[in-house]
Amino acid sequence: MKFLFFTDTHIRSTNPVSRKDNFLETIENKFAEINSLINKYDIDYVLHGGDLFDRPDIPVRIIGKFANILKSFNKPIYIISGNHDIYGHNPNTVDRSMLGLLNTLDIVTLINKDDPIILKEENLRIQLSGCPYIYDIDSEYKKYYFPQRLEDVDYHIFLIHSFLIDKPFVDSVSHTLIEEILEIDADIVLSGHYHTGFGVKNINNKYFINPGSLLRTNSSKPELKRIPEVVIMDISKEGINIKEIPLKSALPGEDVLKINNNYEKLKSEALEDFKLLVRQSSNLESYNIYDILKEISEKNNFPKRILEEALKRIEDIEVNKK
Numbered sequence: 001m002k003f004l005f006f007t008d009t010h011i012r013s014t015n016p017v018s019r020k021d022n023f024l025e026t027i028e029n030k031f032a033e034i035n036s037l038i039n040k041y042d043i044d045y046v047l048h049g050g051d052l053f054d055r056p057d058i059p060v061r062i063i064g065k066f067a068n069i070l071k072s073f074n075k076p077i078y079i080i081s082g083n084h085d086i087y088g089h090n091p092n093t094v095d096r097s098m099l100g101l102l103n104t105l106d107i108v109t110l111i112n113k114d115d116p117i118i119l120k121e122e123n124l125r126i127q128l129s130g131c132p133y134i135y136d137i138d139s140e141y142k143k144y145y146f147p148q149r150l151e152d153v154d155y156h157i158f159l160i161h162s163f164l165i166d167k168p169f170v171d172s173v174s175h176t177l178i179e180e181i182l183e184i185d186a187d188i189v190l191s192g193h194y195h196t197g198f199g200v201k202n203i204n205n206k207y208f209i210n211p212g213s214l215l216r217t218n219s220s221k222p223e224l225k226r227i228p229e230v231v232i233m234d235i236s237k238e239g240i241n242i243k244e245i246p247l248k249s250a251l252p253g254e255d256v257l258k259i260n261n262n263y264e265k266l267k268s269e270a271l272e273d274f275k276l277l278v279r280q281s282s283n284l285e286s287y288n289i290y291d292i293l294k295e296i297s298e299k300n301n302f303p304k305r306i307l308e309e310a311l312k313r314i315e316d317i318e319v320n321k322k
Contacts, residue, residue, distance in 0.1 A: 002041060083161070
């Protein structure tokens with residue numbers, strides 16, 4: 001059984017400020033290359049790690065264009081929702097989003113947190129579990145990282161949209177280290193959200209994979225050097241074979257990203273890079289609201305229902321603003 005995995009496409013109708021190419025055209029070119037890889041490697045299933053779109057209410061004309069592109073893959077596409085795909089950090093709002101529309105139209109299939117999918121091929125059974133972005137996904141308890149493995153499956157693949165990383169990070173930004181979840185009962189963990197990615201790590205006979213975002217949206221040093229890629233997984237009774245494939249359609253960073261030599265602009269860009277790191281942990285616009293609410297709730301020992309009600313009210317306000 002063969003899978004192709006990619007993540008964080010952030011499809012949008014406008015150019016990010018850091019790009020100097022036609023961003024929408026670049027996305028289309030990359031999707032076209034992915035389609036050719038699907039055919040070349042005889043892929044059975046496509047997996048996406050979340051943030052298909054850059055916002056939950058992306059224009060209908062963009063939805064129409066990419067719905068047709070995704071249909072042209074002619075393969076089942078399984079996906080989890082990222083923080084940019086939903087309203088108010090609440091995965092329950094996905095049905096109101098454009099990603100939810102694609103799911104309703106059977107163009108993609110959302111993997112629900114408590115409803116794993118079993119894929120079968122002759123004598124091979126593979127479980128697909130998924131956890132969408134949730135506002136406290138990288139909390140100290142790491143409860144979202146441990147899905148239940150079903151009986152009689154040969155392999156368990158787990159997709160999660162979270163700030164999972166391979167090296168220590170800034171303490172003030174919520175994140176999860178691979179070493180903290182080594183007891184996870186999954187053979188492959190596929191992660192999105194962290195745009196720089198960490199490639200493929202094999203630890204204790206478990207694979208932890210994040211190829212990085214398919215599209216580069218800032219001109220930091222890592223993004224200037226990085227070439228976006230997809231990951232192909234060939235899984236059989238005999239074992240797991242994984243291949244990282246850099247995209248040929250992904251031009252060098254200096255060709256598509258704006259590089260500022262002016263000192264003031266560099267300072268501004270450094271600030272934007274820091275904001276990006278925060279945004280990868282949570283949505284920057286609502287970072288203060290959500291984190292402050294959570295901190296106040298914890299310090300004052302408020303019942304969980306009060307925090308949930310506060311978050312729900314903010315979510316309703318954000319939905320009505322759209």
